[in-house]
Amino acid sequence: MNKLVSYCLLTIALAFATSCGDDDSKLTEMEEYTGPSFESENVLIKLTEATVVKVIMKGKKQLQYQNGDIEFPEGLEVTFFDENGKKTSILTAQKGFKSANENLYRANGDVVVRNLEKEETLRTEELFWNPETKKIFTNKFVTVQTLTDIIPAEGLTAPQDFSTYEFTKPRDGEFKLEDN
Incomplete structure (x- = not known):
């Protein structure tokens, strides 16, 4: 059971890390604001x-x-x-x-x-x-x-x-x- 729990926690952690990484890449892809200051x-x-x-x-x-x-x-x-x-x-x-x-x-x-x-x-x-x-x-x-x-x-x-x-x-x- 411990291996199953460890495996689930590892899978959740990897999924969370991957989703956070996507947000970071989206932030760097955003266009710079060119409107009035x-x-x-x-x-x-x-x-x-x-x-x-x-x-x-x-x-x-x-x-x-x-x-x-x-x-x-x-x-x-x-x-x-x-x-x-x-x-x-x-x-x-x-x-x-x-x-x-x-x-x-x-x-x-x-x-x-x-x-x-x-x-x-x-x-x-x-x-x-x-x-x-x-x-x-x-x-x-x-x-x-x-x-x-x-x-x-x-x-x-x-x-x-x-x-x-x-x-x-x-x-x-x-x-x-x-x-x-």
Whole structure:
């Protein structure tokens, strides 16, 4: 009887050890979490130079990832200021993303940039902003609306205040706006 009990105990111990080993191997096979590390709501970010506000970013929701990337999945508004702190232009988009590796922002979905002084408006579906060069650019289709014209083009580069702009591939034709 002792041999039978010893045999049963050994079998149970081996079964238990084997089942624990399976759990350990499953733990090592689990994928690493790649979702956001932090989530914030109603975000307001101010970028300054020598105590003068240069940029204000607002987002309904901000997700920050372990690699430093930042996402604004519910919209983004970026307000740009000149060297005296005067508002020059406003960029809005349905979504925003910042690549930490490249220090480059991407705005997607109904992107609009308004120059407040000249009352000109840029519209596109994707636009990039480089805070180091203080430039905005895209290779996508754009329209620029001035006080009198709507100008279509493929691609654009401009300073972040949208005071001037250069088209990559201008399209033929301008559309005149008429007063009603």
